[in-house]
Amino acid sequence: xxxxxxxxxxxxxxxxxxxxxxxxxxxxxxxxxxxxxxxxxxxxxxxxxxxxxxxxxxxxxxxxxxxxxxxxxxxxxxxxxxxxxxxxxxxxxxxxxxxxxxxxxxxxxxxxxxxxxxxxxxxxxxxxxxxxxxxxxxxxxxxxxxxxxxxxxxxxxxxxxxxxxxxxxxxxxxxxxxxxxxxxxxxxxxxxxxxxxxxxxxxxxxxxxxxxxxxxxxxxxxxxxxxxxxxxxxxxxxxxxxxxxxxxxxxxxxxxxxxxxxxxxxxxxxxxxxxxxxxxxxxxxxxxxxxxxxxxxxxxxxxxxxxxxxxxxxxxxxxxxxxxxxxxxxxxxxxxxxxxxxxxxxxxxxxxxxxxxxxxxxxxxxxxxxxxxxxxxxxxxxxxxxxxxxxxxxxxxxxxxxxxxxxxxxxxxxxxxxxxxxxxxxxxxxxxxxxxxxxxxxxxxxxxxxxxxxxxxxxxxxxxxxxxxxx
Amino acid sequence: xxxxxxxxxxxxxxxxxxxxxxxxxxxxxxxxxxxxxxxxxxxxxxxxxxxxxxxxxxxxxxxxxxxxxxxxxxxxxxxxxxxxxxxxxxxxxxxxxxxxxx
Numbered sequence: 001x002x003x004x005x006x007x008x009x010x011x012x013x014x015x016x017x018x019x020x021x022x023x024x025x026x027x028x029x030x031x032x033x034x035x036x037x038x039x040x041x042x043x044x045x046x047x048x049x050x051x052x053x054x055x056x057x058x059x060x061x062x063x064x065x066x067x068x069x070x071x072x073x074x075x076x077x078x079x080x081x082x083x084x085x086x087x088x089x090x091x092x093x094x095x096x097x098x099x100x101x102x103x104x105x106x107x108x109x110x111x112x113x114x115x116x117x118x119x120x121x122x123x124x125x126x127x128x129x130x131x132x133x134x135x136x137x138x139x140x141x142x143x144x145x146x147x148x149x150x151x152x153x154x155x156x157x158x159x160x161x162x163x164x165x166x167x168x169x170x171x172x173x174x175x176x177x178x179x180x181x182x183x184x185x186x187x188x189x190x191x192x193x194x195x196x197x198x199x200x201x202x203x204x205x206x207x208x209x210x211x212x213x214x215x216x217x218x219x220x221x222x223x224x225x226x227x228x229x230x231x232x233x234x235x236x237x238x239x240x241x242x243x244x245x246x247x248x249x250x251x252x253x254x255x256x257x258x259x260x261x262x263x264x265x266x267x268x269x270x271x272x273x274x275x276x277x278x279x280x281x282x283x284x285x286x287x288x289x290x291x292x293x294x295x296x297x298x299x300x301x302x303x304x305x306x307x308x309x310x311x312x313x314x315x316x317x318x319x320x321x322x323x324x325x326x327x328x329x330x331x332x333x334x335x336x337x338x339x340x341x342x343x344x345x346x347x348x349x350x351x352x353x354x355x356x357x358x359x360x361x362x363x364x365x366x367x368x369x370x371x372x373x374x375x376x377x378x379x380x381x382x383x384x385x386x387x388x389x390x391x392x393x394x395x396x397x398x399x400x401x402x403x404x405x406x407x408x409x410x411x412x413x414x415x416x417x418x419x420x421x422x423x424x425x426x427x428x429x430x431x432x433x434x435x436x437x438x439x440x441x442x443x444x445x446x447x448x449x450x451x452x453x454x455x456x457x458x459x460x461x462x463x464x465x466x467x468x469x470x471x
Numbered sequence: 472x473x474x475x476x477x478x479x480x481x482x483x484x485x486x487x488x489x490x491x492x493x494x495x496x497x498x499x500x501x502x503x504x505x506x507x508x509x510x511x512x513x514x515x516x517x518x519x520x521x522x523x524x525x526x527x528x529x530x531x532x533x534x535x536x537x538x539x540x541x542x543x544x545x546x547x548x549x550x551x552x553x554x555x556x557x558x559x560x561x562x563x564x565x566x567x568x569x570x571x572x573x
Contacts, residue, residue: 029520036513037545040506047502047555050495051562056488057495060562063503066555073548074510080541084534 023092025443030085037078044071170382170408178392230312230468232296234319237263237463244270244455245280251335251452252361252434255427256284256463258337263463264297265317267324270459278331278356278455279324283317285338285362285427294467297339305342306364306390314343316466324462326353333357333451337427338386341365341378348374357451361430362386366393372401375447379433382408383415383424403444407433484569492566500559507552514545 044067051061245251256263266282286302288295296312304311326332332353334344341363348355349370357375362384370376380387394402409415409424423429437445484492 026520029517033513033517033541036509040510040513040548043502043506043509044552047499047506050499050502054492054495056484057492060492060496060566062558062562062565063499063555066551066558067503070506070548070551070555073544073551077541077544077548080537080544084537084541088534 023088027085027089027092030081030088034078034082034085037074037081041071041074041078044068044074173383173385173388229310229315230296230470232312232316232319232466233469234316234323235465235467236320236323237465239460239462242268242459242461244268244457244459245452247434247438248359248448248452249431249434249438251280251282251359252427252431254280254461255282255335255337255340255361257427258285258287258297260287260295261465262287263465264313264340265320265464265466266461267320267326267464268455268459268461269324270456272331272454272456276331277325278333279321279326280333280335280455281317281321281326281344283313283334283336283340283343285336285340294470296466296468302339302342302364305339305346306367310346311343312466312468313339314346316464317343317347319466320464321353323464328352329354331356331454333359333455335359335361336363337361337430338363338425342368342390345370348376356454357448359448361427361434362425364388364390366390366402369394370402374401375451376401377403377405377437377445377448379405379407379430379437381424381429381433382406383410385421386425403448405433405437405440405445407436484566489566489569493563496559496563496566500556500563503552503555503559507549507556510545510549510552514542514549517542517545 048061048064048067048071051057052064245254254266254268256266258264262284264284264287268280268282270278270280272278284297286297286299288298291298291300296316298312301311301313305314321332330353333356334348336342336344336359338361341360342365344358345360345363345365345368347353348358349368351371355371355374357377358370359377359379361379362381363378364386366378366387367390378387378393393404409429415423
């Protein structure tokens, strides 16, 4: 049984297995031991010199030969640990790149399948229009064919309607991730782009056309008003005193709840231990799943964010940060749910602020490259479809610093009947997972914990709400 | 070793010199003791880190051999440090048992 509701799985990068992570961990442990053993060898020499360098104590230096022996063993151990660590790191990098290569091969195959499927769709609708029309006519004109279509189609639709929990599974999430990652290839195949050209332009080739372009295309298809840069009206609520979050669960609980008319951003200001200011920025998820309304955290911002554009949600967050007095280079930690995590990742990746930690819960942000210096933790439920909508995350050695904590919410018996696909995405479920992460001894979570402990004891919290001004 | 005193003890030392040597031997023992603890902790940390259950590589056997060599070196170091502690204690006993200069 791989996952139960109390298990979490920590890995580095999205496509690197835990086994490879173990190799990296061991390589690091050996490198640390190499340095320590060299230092210990010096300590043995110093202990020996205590008697050796004193004319009075020298006759009592009985321990000197054993200390010399231990020092020599430690020097040998240091050299051995260093050599083993370097070889292991090289092996781990090759292994990780091999895994990435296998992932790339999988990507190539799904891209090829996407191009062919797109071409097939085009042929079906353009080249084979007559046969398609004939089949449609056959089905609509002949009761027996109508019955056949109903017999085949109805049970599938009914099963999904009656059992939405069928969509709440890690396998379905993996399918969605693959489909999203191949969406560009399907589209290019459908438009008749030659497979070789489609391959060159796609994510797997030059990356000219990829997930971002597809998100852009969806924005265009949604109409000219789907995403328009609009001025924002910011409202700041009263400021209250607050103690710093001591745990990730504590921080997760401070992310504002999503909903129309609710504040979307919470900012806390602390005096750090060096006397400067540090900030915690909590960002809510999507509050409006349509486009064209007054909510900046809407579906248009989702698509624009995935397309790599500045969004109204990001603009709202940055304006709130400016209002809170956060300036370029200030120390900031981000916590975001869903679209809030996407916004947080984009701001952290911009390098404008000195981002200490970035924790996202169920966010489609895996394709955004974040500087290695940031303690970056992505929390994803295995049954949550939203992170999969971000496509295939950055993998290989490039994605190593992104710590992915995965939790399967349900055991092998699956979700209980009636479970909605959205249940796995709720922040309340992610708050439970944050508690499990707090209890994890995994050392890869240490940088995030250290960032959490870097806040001063007491500070001030302010809530912000932004609205689009479409006037 | 020829310059070291025998268990029979050194030539007579005045009180101040004896106290200084005792102080140096105490300092040496403290250093050895601290070092032994750090080496033991490092050895334990290495044991914890080397649980790689499913590393798929034909070089795994060679790696295990060299890792075992590393463990053995740390073991031998710990043994040598324990011996050094004993020798330090023996030196202290010899010093205390030796004749005092009037």
